Structures are given as C-alpha cells and as structure tokens.
Amino acid sequence: MAKKKVDLIVRRAFLKGREVDVHIANGEIAEIRDTETEFDPGKAEVQDAYGLTMLPSMIDVHVHLREPGFEYKEDVQSGLAAAAWGGFGAVMCMANTKPVNDVATTTELMLEKARAHWPDGPRLYPVGALTKGLKGEELAPMAELARAGCEAFSNDGLPVKNTDLFRRAMEYASDWGKPVIDHCEDPYMAVGAGINEGEVGDRLGLNGQPDVAEALQVARDILLAEYLDMHIHLAHISCRKSVDLIRFAKARGVRVTAETAPHYLILTDDYLEAPETQYSSYAKVNPPLRKEDDRLAMIEALEDGTIDILATDHAPHAEHEKEVEFDIAPCGISGLDTAFAVTWGLVRDGVLSEETFNRAWVTKPAEIFGFEYNQFNEGDPADFFLFDPEEDWVVGPDTMHSKGKNTPLRGGTLKGRVKTHFLRGKKIV
Amino acid sequence: MxxxxxxxxxxxxxxxxxxxxxxxxxxxxxxxxxxxxxxxxxxxxxxxxxxxxxxxxxxxxxxxxxxxxxxxxxxxxxxxxxxxxxxxxxxxxxxxxxxxxxxxxxxxxxxxxxxxxxxxxxxxxxxxxxxxxxxHPTQALLDSFTMFQEWGDLTGKTVLILGDIKHSRVARSNVILLNKLGVNVRMCAPRTLLPHTVRSWPCEVYSDLSEAVKGVNAVMCLRLQLERQKDGLLPNLREYAQTFGLSQRHIDLADKDVRIMHPGPMNRGVEISSDLADSAQSLVLDQxxxxxxxxxxxxxxxxxxxxxxxx
Missing domain, CATH: 3.40.50.1370 (Aspartate/ornithine carbamoyltransferase)
Incomplete structure (x- = not known):
C-alpha cells in the first residue's frame, strides 16, 4: 500500500498514556508513532502538543442553541464556538426554537447558519419536533424533517401527555430510521417545579418535582419500546428510580438508551440551601438536581453502562432572565463550556474511568445516532482536541464562549482547559 | 446590645x-x-x-x-x-x-x-x-413573644399547629423557632396539606385532631386559603371544617389553660369556630x-x- 501524504503532525501529544506523534493525512488518522528525537516533518504542518493531552472530539446529543427566535440567549455561531472550545466536534440541537423546528425551512435555516458561520466548525445535527409546534396534538412532518437533515425527533421540554399519540409518534419516526428522544416527566406531577421534591425543597418552601414524576414516564417509555420493539433514547436521567427501571429494561432486552448530564454527577439540591447559593436560579434546572443518593446512582449507572452516555442539556439563558425570583426564573444550565472539565475532573479523581468517559462522550453517542467518530485508529476521522490537564480556570463571563453564563459552577475553579481543536485535520480553534 | x-x-x-x-x-x-x-x-x-x-x-x-x-x-x-x-x-x-x-x-x-x-x-x-x-420570621417572633408573655419560659410546653402547613410560611418559621425555645411542636392537617417530607421535621404529626389536641398548651390555627379546593387538595370546605376545624369539643381535650392563636385573617367557621375566636382563651388580639x-x-x-x- 502506498504511503499516504501526511498533512499534519501533532508532535509530542500525550495520548492513551504515552507521548506520541500523530500523523494525519486527508483528514484521517494515518499513523501514531512514539515521539521521535530525530524529526523531519517534510512538507507536513506541525502542531506542537508538548505538555498537552489529546482526546477524540466529543459529541453532545442534547443542546439548546436558541436560534431561530431567542438569539439573545444563544445563536448557532456562539453555541458552536462554545462547543468547539468545550471539546465537542458535534452537537444535536433541540427543536424548541421560535418558530419550532417542525418544518424543513427551520431545519435548513439552522444548518445554513452553521455552514455560513463556520463551514469547518463543529457539526450541527438538528433534532426535529416530534409533534407540530411541540404541542403534543399532531405528528410533526418527520419525513420532511429527516430529508432536511434532522437526525432524531423529540418533544424535549414539552413531553407528549397523550400516551397513544406518543406511541404513534414512535412508530412514525421509526419509518425514517431516526431515534426518538424523550424528556421523561409526568405532565401533571412535574408542573412548575425547579427543585426536587424533598427535604430541601420543603424547607425552602418551593414547589418540588418528585423523582417519581420522571420515573413514571421512564416506565411508560420502556413498556412502549418493548411492546413496539423499537428503540427509545431517554434524555437527562436524574434519579435512582429511573436508573433501576432502565437496568431492568436492559436486562429484558428492551432497546432503550439513556443519557445523564454532568450537573447530575456533581451537584445535589443541597446547593440550593447552602448559605452562599441559597435559592440560586443558576441551579434551577429541569429535571431538578436530586439527592446525594441519586447523584451516586448516576455515577454507578454511567460506570456500569445502564446510563449509556453523557449530554450537557446546554440551556443558555440571558442574565436578566435568571436574575429574578426563583419561582419565575427559567430552567436550565449553560453546559457546553464546562462539561469537559467537569467530567474529566471525575476521571482524574478516579470517580469515572477513562473508558467510561470515552464511551459516554464519544463512541456510544455516535453509535446511537449514527455519526462517525475518532478512536485514533488508522482511517478514523482526525477529530480531536488538545488540552492542558493542569490549567486551572475560573468559570465566568470572561472564560465562557456561550452567551449563556447561567451555571451553578460560576465563580468556581475547574482544572483542564481545551487549547486547540481539530476536525477532519483542520484546526477550528 | x-x-x-x-x-x-x-x-x-x-x-x-x-x-x-x-x-x-x-x-x-x-x-x-x-x-x-x-x-x-x-x-x-x-x-x-x-x-x-x-x-x-x-x-x-x-x-x-x-x-x-x-x-x-x-x-x-x-x-x-x-x-x-x-x-x-x-x-x-x-x-x-x-x-x-x-x-x-x-x-x-x-x-x-x-x-x-x-x-x-x-x-x-x-x-x-x-x-x-x-x-415569616416576624410573625413567628411575635407568636413566641405572645406565649412568652403568657407563660414566661416556653420550655416543655406543647403547641399544636393546625391547618395548611404545606403552604404556610408561618408554620415553617414557627416550627423552627418553637423548637429553639424548647417547645414540643405538634402538627395536624390532612396529608394533602402537609409537606411531603414532614416526617423529617422536628414535630409530631397527627391526622386526627382529637388526638393531636390532647393536653396541648396552645393551638395555633392557620388560615385555609380557599383555593385549595380548586387545587384538588380538599373535597370541600364543609368536610374540612368538620374534620380539621377547631371547636369546643377539641378544646375540652387540651390543657385546661389552653390558649388559642391565629395569625389572621381568620375564616370563622372554617379553621376555627366563631365562639373560640371570641373566647377568653383566644390570644388573637394580643398577637x-x-x-x-x-x-x-x-x-x-x-x-x-x-x-x-x-x-
């Protein structure tokens, strides 16, 4: 076989436990060599990676980029910048824009914005609405949406109340080979809550969402997926009860996959009672931060594969929207900027294994939704980022690329900072 | 100071x-x-x-x-x-x-x-x-102050908080302050008007008012917001008044010097009978x-x- 023409050599990167030179040709991984002392790059470009660690680009299957309609919160350009600097090479954006992504023109607009702003930037995969206007009354035109480029369907944020309609939506979506993502929440029990129903919420006098409100819908979805013999993907799982149900379903062979978000791995409702952060709307999120036992269940489930993947549920909001009374603040945490450092921190602390990290952010989301991904094998797409594992940075408006600065981590220090990111061998940041 | x-x-x-x-x-x-x-x-x-x-x-x-x-x-x-x-x-x-x-x-x-x-x-x-x-800290303070004026030291007294505790800031602040002052706190309400985790609160919880009121030194009635029926938490006011409204037959079971309190405004005939509101045991106007x-x-x-x- 003729040797490929190497375009780029990443010098002295720390990859999978050793220092290597990574050779890239035609946007693909060509060869990985132990770092050579005698070095002649020839005509190849050289990226010095001394002191930096190399990881494959991550995939975030759950973000809200707010465009069209809410560009003051985020737009495709700022969202993709946050993704690139956050280590993500691909994101799936939810349909709750204005107008809702329930017609091809909206999908096309999102894709066109991405192409226009940043043709080589992180890939944007829109998620189409499952029902028209996310109203839960009529099916969205999923064939049209799939043709326009939607890679999954979801009523995220406004779960379908009518179980019969939800069943029909699953059936119809399956015709186009696109997964259905469900935001699990009982539409009556979960109303208007931004905190877990529990001791903290009761003491604070806030209307709480019980964990069973999530688990009831998880059970519904599992039973439907089994009955229809179809795949369903469960979004942002937050509690032990849901994990127990998913484990049970997987043991039965039900085709269910699930995600959780970084904030459920590191925070609990105690945050909302701590003196410094009491009633902080930065921690108002749906599903709400749960109890310590639930947090531990998320970590266990991620490790043992019951929870397949991580996703940020990146939900940027404007400062003036969050800086109001807890009851009227919108739900959501801006996650793209911090997700990598948070979860890599868990790897560094031995809470998550590196294999789990790789599966949860790279291989499994790609497999579930049908995207390409990099594992540094010859021929893999050269999608990777380099980060300084020792760099401390303070989370705040100056360090975040998303327009949404709404995160309970704001003011805190994280370790691990992305320095550069390549997609298909091209430097994007 | x-x-x-x-x-x-x-x-x-x-x-x-x-x-x-x-x-x-x-x-x-x-x-x-x-x-x-x-x-x-x-x-x-x-x-x-x-x-x-x-x-x-x-x-x-x-x-x-x-x-x-x-x-x-x-x-x-x-x-x-x-x-x-x-x-x-x-x-x-x-x-x-x-x-x-x-x-x-x-x-x-x-x-x-x-x-x-x-x-x-x-x-x-x-x-x-x-x-x-x-x-509602100022309410809790004036409530305890009122009891303090009646009794002096509050240690060892038993106070029943009766009514819509779930939605009540008065109840939340009173439970905390009364505990600090050494009072035994009881609560009585239908389950739908109690916080989900009330068992973790420092108080005894009762569903039967006749049991709850036995031997207590004071009963603190809470105002029932009339929209609780619409919220699906109560069948109707009549049933609530008959089951959880404070009346003389309950007071007969309490300590003989029992005091009756209410943060106001009162719904006479709902959470408290009209005669009790006007009785000598009532501290409502002292409050x-x-x-x-x-x-x-x-x-x-x-x-x-x-x-x-x-x-």
Missing amino acids: KWLHKDLLDVTQLSKSEAMSLFDTAAHFQEINQRPVKKVPTLKGRSVVLFFAEPSTRTKVSFDVAAKRLSADSFSLSKSMSSLTKGETLKDTVLTLQAMAPDCIVLRHWSSGASKFIADRLDCAVINAGDGRHA VANGVSMRMALLFLYMTRKGMEEE
Whole structure:
C-alpha cells in the first residue's frame, strides 16, 4: 500500500498514556508513532502538543442553541464556538426554537447558519419536533424533517401527555430510521417545579418535582419500546428510580438508551440551601438536581453502562432572565463550556474511568445516532482536541464562549482547559 | 446590645439568646404602646420602605405603626403602585429604592427566597415580612413573644399547629423557632396539606385532631386559603371544617389553660369556630398588639446596627 501524504503532525501529544506523534493525512488518522528525537516533518504542518493531552472530539446529543427566535440567549455561531472550545466536534440541537423546528425551512435555516458561520466548525445535527409546534396534538412532518437533515425527533421540554399519540409518534419516526428522544416527566406531577421534591425543597418552601414524576414516564417509555420493539433514547436521567427501571429494561432486552448530564454527577439540591447559593436560579434546572443518593446512582449507572452516555442539556439563558425570583426564573444550565472539565475532573479523581468517559462522550453517542467518530485508529476521522490537564480556570463571563453564563459552577475553579481543536485535520480553534 | 445581623430573612439565623433578647426589647417597647402619647424619637431621621409585592393589610399596618411610633419615616410601596406591574424586575425595583437611601426595606413577596434575593443585592437592612411559603420570621417572633408573655419560659410546653402547613410560611418559621425555645411542636392537617417530607421535621404529626389536641398548651390555627379546593387538595370546605376545624369539643381535650392563636385573617367557621375566636382563651388580639411591639424591636435593632458599627 502506498504511503499516504501526511498533512499534519501533532508532535509530542500525550495520548492513551504515552507521548506520541500523530500523523494525519486527508483528514484521517494515518499513523501514531512514539515521539521521535530525530524529526523531519517534510512538507507536513506541525502542531506542537508538548505538555498537552489529546482526546477524540466529543459529541453532545442534547443542546439548546436558541436560534431561530431567542438569539439573545444563544445563536448557532456562539453555541458552536462554545462547543468547539468545550471539546465537542458535534452537537444535536433541540427543536424548541421560535418558530419550532417542525418544518424543513427551520431545519435548513439552522444548518445554513452553521455552514455560513463556520463551514469547518463543529457539526450541527438538528433534532426535529416530534409533534407540530411541540404541542403534543399532531405528528410533526418527520419525513420532511429527516430529508432536511434532522437526525432524531423529540418533544424535549414539552413531553407528549397523550400516551397513544406518543406511541404513534414512535412508530412514525421509526419509518425514517431516526431515534426518538424523550424528556421523561409526568405532565401533571412535574408542573412548575425547579427543585426536587424533598427535604430541601420543603424547607425552602418551593414547589418540588418528585423523582417519581420522571420515573413514571421512564416506565411508560420502556413498556412502549418493548411492546413496539423499537428503540427509545431517554434524555437527562436524574434519579435512582429511573436508573433501576432502565437496568431492568436492559436486562429484558428492551432497546432503550439513556443519557445523564454532568450537573447530575456533581451537584445535589443541597446547593440550593447552602448559605452562599441559597435559592440560586443558576441551579434551577429541569429535571431538578436530586439527592446525594441519586447523584451516586448516576455515577454507578454511567460506570456500569445502564446510563449509556453523557449530554450537557446546554440551556443558555440571558442574565436578566435568571436574575429574578426563583419561582419565575427559567430552567436550565449553560453546559457546553464546562462539561469537559467537569467530567474529566471525575476521571482524574478516579470517580469515572477513562473508558467510561470515552464511551459516554464519544463512541456510544455516535453509535446511537449514527455519526462517525475518532478512536485514533488508522482511517478514523482526525477529530480531536488538545488540552492542558493542569490549567486551572475560573468559570465566568470572561472564560465562557456561550452567551449563556447561567451555571451553578460560576465563580468556581475547574482544572483542564481545551487549547486547540481539530476536525477532519483542520484546526477550528 | 450589639446586633450582629444585617438582615432578618428567617428565624434560622437567630440563636435562642437572641430571640430572648428580642422579647426583652419588645417588652420594653410594649410600654410605649400603652402611653397616652405613643411616640418616641428613637428612629427620628431614619427611613424604612414597606415594600409589599403581595397583598397584606395587617402586617403592613403593623410595620407602619411600629415605624411611626419610633419616629422613623415609612414609605409604602405595593405591587400595583410599583413598576413591577410595568415589567420591571425585582432587582431593578429594589436597587431603585436603595438609591433613595432608606435604612431598611421590609419585603413581603409571593416567591420563596425573594428576601434573600434582595438582601444579597442591597447594602441596607432587609426584613422579611413573608416570602412565598418559605418564612415569616416576624410573625413567628411575635407568636413566641405572645406565649412568652403568657407563660414566661416556653420550655416543655406543647403547641399544636393546625391547618395548611404545606403552604404556610408561618408554620415553617414557627416550627423552627418553637423548637429553639424548647417547645414540643405538634402538627395536624390532612396529608394533602402537609409537606411531603414532614416526617423529617422536628414535630409530631397527627391526622386526627382529637388526638393531636390532647393536653396541648396552645393551638395555633392557620388560615385555609380557599383555593385549595380548586387545587384538588380538599373535597370541600364543609368536610374540612368538620374534620380539621377547631371547636369546643377539641378544646375540652387540651390543657385546661389552653390558649388559642391565629395569625389572621381568620375564616370563622372554617379553621376555627366563631365562639373560640371570641373566647377568653383566644390570644388573637394580643398577637396583633404584640406584633407592633416586636416589629418596633426589630426595626430598632436592624436600623440602628449600622450607626453602632461606626461608633
């Protein structure tokens, strides 16, 4: 076989436990060599990676980029910048824009914005609405949406109340080979809550969402997926009860996959009672931060594969929207900027294994939704980022690329900072 | 006495000895309220804003009377008068108020945590006059002060809180303060009007009022919001009144010197029978009178704290 023409050599990167030179040709991984002392790059470009660690680009299957309609919160350009600097090479954006992504023109607009702003930037995969206007009354035109480029369907944020309609939506979506993502929440029990129903919420006098409100819908979805013999993907799982149900379903062979978000791995409702952060709307999120036992269940489930993947549920909001009374603040945490450092921190602390990290952010989301991904094998797409594992940075408006600065981590220090990111061998940041 | 707190957000902030010294201060001001000329110059030249974003008559009047008796200038702002109805945020409203340099803002608000929200953003003192269902520290203090006036030491007394505890900031603050003062707290309500995790609270919980009331030294009735029926928490008021309304047959089971309290406004014939409301055991009007004294004590301590620091 003729040797490929190497375009780029990443010098002295720390990859999978050793220092290597990574050779890239035609946007693909060509060869990985132990770092050579005698070095002649020839005509190849050289990226010095001394002191930096190399990881494959991550995939975030759950973000809200707010465009069209809410560009003051985020737009495709700022969202993709946050993704690139956050280590993500691909994101799936939810349909709750204005107008809702329930017609091809909206999908096309999102894709066109991405192409226009940043043709080589992180890939944007829109998620189409499952029902028209996310109203839960009529099916969205999923064939049209799939043709326009939607890679999954979801009523995220406004779960379908009518179980019969939800069943029909699953059936119809399956015709186009696109997964259905469900935001699990009982539409009556979960109303208007931004905190877990529990001791903290009761003491604070806030209307709480019980964990069973999530688990009831998880059970519904599992039973439907089994009955229809179809795949369903469960979004942002937050509690032990849901994990127990998913484990049970997987043991039965039900085709269910699930995600959780970084904030459920590191925070609990105690945050909302701590003196410094009491009633902080930065921690108002749906599903709400749960109890310590639930947090531990998320970590266990991620490790043992019951929870397949991580996703940020990146939900940027404007400062003036969050800086109001807890009851009227919108739900959501801006996650793209911090997700990598948070979860890599868990790897560094031995809470998550590196294999789990790789599966949860790279291989499994790609497999579930049908995207390409990099594992540094010859021929893999050269999608990777380099980060300084020792760099401390303070989370705040100056360090975040998303327009949404709404995160309970704001003011805190994280370790691990992305320095550069390549997609298909091209430097994007 | 040196007062250490900038704001009064909830009774959780107060130690037992601080509560006791508040009782002493309130008792001192009580004397002023019995004079023919009920005004002292203590807070002359200082100003307090009474910002009531939720309708309230008695708490607002109580604070207003307290402020005027101490010669403070008080300014009232209600939701309809403020720019909140024009879409202004709470943050902007209170920053605007602060720019006029009051010494204290008294806030009543429908959202739990609202007083903490403004206290974090303001340099002046903030007194929580009720935030959502979270806390109502001045009510709890005047309730305990009223019992203190009746009994002296509260240690070992048993108090029953009866009614809609789930939605009640009065109940939340009272449970905390009464426990600090050594009172055994009982609660009685239908399960739908109790917080989900009430078993973790420092109190005994009853569903049967006849059991709950046995031997208690005081019953604190809570107002039932009439919309609870619409919320699906009660079948109807008649059934509630028959099952959880306090009447003479319950009082016969309590301690012979039992006292009856209510933060007002009362729904006669719903949570409390009309005769009990008017009975000799009722402390309802003492609570109102003591409310003025307690709020005088609080305004005095919170509004003079800054001056004392500088001295």
